[in-house]
Amino acid sequence: MVKNLVKYRVTVDRVTCIACGVAPVTCPEVFVLGSDNGKNRVVDKYNVKTDENISIGEIPEELYECVKNAAETCPVNAIKVEKIEE
Numbered sequence: 001m002v003k004n005l006v007k008y009r010v011t012v013d014r015v016t017c018i019a020c021g022v023a024p025v026t027c028p029e030v031f032v033l034g035s036d037n038g039k040n041r042v043v044d045k046y047n048v049k050t051d052e053n054i055s056i057g058e059i060p061e062e063l064y065e066c067v068k069n070a071a072e073t074c075p076v077n078a079i080k081v082e083k084i085e086e
């Protein structure tokens with residue numbers, strides 16, 4: 001029997017984001033400042049959807065702590081992370 005892999009959804013509110021760079025420094029595996037508007041976004045590897053208002057990604061369980069730290073460090077609370085229930 002194959003164990004279900006736990007995944008997490010990461011959402012960046014790019015309207016709220018102030019492009020301070022904390023998330024990409026805290027968790028560069030998942031976050032980068034976008035070349036489109038300079039605001040935080042999920043890297044292409046984990047990206048599901050990105051536009052000027054929002055960036056959504058899905059990450060494996062091993063990156064959860066990294067993303068959680070970035071979300072907790074964000075000064076404007078623009079990052080949310082939640083478990084995806086399969």
